[in-house]
Amino acid sequence: xxxxxxxxxxxxxxxxxxxxxxxxxxxxxxxxxxxxxxxxxxxxxxxxxxxxxxxxxxxxxxxxxxxxxxxxxxxxxxxxxxxxxxxxxxxxxxxxx
Amino acid sequence: xxxxxxxxxxxxxxxxxxxxxxxxxxxxxxxxxxxxxxxxxxxxxxxxxxxxxxxxxxxxxxxxxxxxxxxxxxxxxxxxxxxxxxxxxxxxxxxxxxxxxxxxxxxxxxxxxxxxxxxxxxxxxxxxxxxxxxxxxxxxxxxxxxxxxxxxxxxxxxxxxxxxxxxxxxxxxxxxxxxxxxxxxxxxxxxxxxxxxxxxxxxxxxxxxxxxxxxxxxxxxxxxxxxxxxxxxxxxxxxxxxxxxxxxxxxxxxxxxxxxxxxxxxxxxxxxxxxxxxxxxxxxxxxxxxxxxxxxxxxxxxxxxxxxxxxxxxx
Numbered sequence: 001x002x003x004x005x006x007x008x009x010x011x012x013x014x015x016x017x018x019x020x021x022x023x024x025x026x027x028x029x030x031x032x033x034x035x036x037x038x039x040x041x042x043x044x045x046x047x048x049x050x051x052x053x054x055x056x057x058x059x060x061x062x063x064x065x066x067x068x069x070x071x072x073x074x075x076x077x078x079x080x081x082x083x084x085x086x087x088x089x090x091x092x093x094x095x096x097x
Numbered sequence: 098x099x100x101x102x103x104x105x106x107x108x109x110x111x112x113x114x115x116x117x118x119x120x121x122x123x124x125x126x127x128x129x130x131x132x133x134x135x136x137x138x139x140x141x142x143x144x145x146x147x148x149x150x151x152x153x154x155x156x157x158x159x160x161x162x163x164x165x166x167x168x169x170x171x172x173x174x175x176x177x178x179x180x181x182x183x184x185x186x187x188x189x190x191x192x193x194x195x196x197x198x199x200x201x202x203x204x205x206x207x208x209x210x211x212x213x214x215x216x217x218x219x220x221x222x223x224x225x226x227x228x229x230x231x232x233x234x235x236x237x238x239x240x241x242x243x244x245x246x247x248x249x250x251x252x253x254x255x256x257x258x259x260x261x262x263x264x265x266x267x268x269x270x271x272x273x274x275x276x277x278x279x280x281x282x283x284x285x286x287x288x289x290x291x292x293x294x295x296x297x298x299x300x301x302x303x304x305x306x307x308x309x310x311x312x313x314x315x316x317x318x319x320x321x322x323x324x325x326x327x328x329x330x331x332x333x334x335x336x337x338x339x340x341x342x343x344x345x346x347x348x349x350x351x352x353x354x355x356x357x358x359x360x361x362x363x364x365x366x367x368x369x370x371x372x373x374x375x376x377x378x379x380x381x382x383x384x385x386x387x388x389x390x391x392x393x394x395x396x397x398x399x400x401x402x403x404x405x406x407x408x409x410x411x412x
Contacts, residue, residue, distance in 0.1 A: 008210075072255070
């Protein structure tokens with residue numbers, strides 16, 4: 001049951017995150033919404049892992065390991081995006097002088 | 098059972114409300130604050146999905162380090178000006194985007210409800226082969242053995258991300274210490290916590306790393322906690338970050354992936370397959386790689402949060 005509830009939550013978060021990414025104009029807002037979208041994707045995958053419980057495990061360990069990998073890679077992408085936004089803002093700040 | 102279902106629904110409703118709050122927030126600061134709260138609720142959701150390894154990572158990285166990163170970025174943008182901001186779409190376009198996103202959610206929701214029953218699962222295969230790895234935590238088994246290549250590439254991604262972030266440094270700041278200068282607060286809660294928490298945090302991180310072989314935990318969770326402790330000491334002005342030119346720091350970031358690749362190549366030479374571990378030494382080799390990777394992950398995560406060296410003068 002938890003699998004279905006959080007799977008559906010994941011589906012909703014993907015939609016909400018995507019909406020925010022497309023509608024909000026500030027770069028930092030877009031990055032936050034990108035992370036919302038990502039957490040939705042991970043939750044859907046987590047629901048799949050929960051349904052794959054068996055052989056004495058409460059959830060399929062393979063999707064869990066892939067989600068772990070995904071979380072760290074998504075964080076790395078976020079830091080790179082934030083660094084790009086800050087550099088762009090710095091350059092525009094200096095341009096008129 | 099119904100109590101647990103009610104808890105799940107409550108968690109899901111709270112998470113949904115916070116997500117809507119993030120998208121609708123007028124100020125970026127509000128959005129980030131709500132996003133951090135959302136990450137903490139998700140941590141509980143992962144526990145309910147019986148994915149404690151993921152919950153630990155979500156709490157440490159998804160809510161913790163991301164929150165620090167985003168708040169620091171907002172603070173900096175507020176100082177230098179937000180730069181050019183694209184125009185927000187008009188009402189008609191917004192409604193069209195909303196309908197499109199609702200369709201995406203509906204399709205995904207349908208896919209979740211239509212998942213095949215019985216669910217396909219690799220749990221049985223993992224259970225059958227886990228004994229050969231001498232590990233008790235199936236997720237660590239998958240990360241280090243069955244899907245070891247993914248983990249190796251992920252560790253490499255962190256090194257590449259550090260290189261990418263550093264390469265965004267302005268020319269005149271290159272070779273300086275990473276991170277924008279910071280007004281250090283000499284007293285108050287931060288100064289106290291930065292002295293009290295790191296010893297505890299380091300013990301917790303080492304514990305999580307050590308039990309990771311047999312219970313939820315491992316290098317990424319431990320590395321994230323260590324990175325957080327380092328950042329705390331840095332924020333309070335108790336620790337200095339070496340300049341980007343520092344060789345020991347560069348070596349720390351690269352050591353984990355380098356060792357992992359070396360172990361992989363040794364497997365190719367002596368066992369006939371990339372990342373094949375030597376028989377009888379499987380667990381010691383895995384633990385060694387995990388330990389060195391923890392140091393590299395901690396250093397890389399902290400450097401990623403700090404960002405490139407900044408040309409700003411100390412405020």
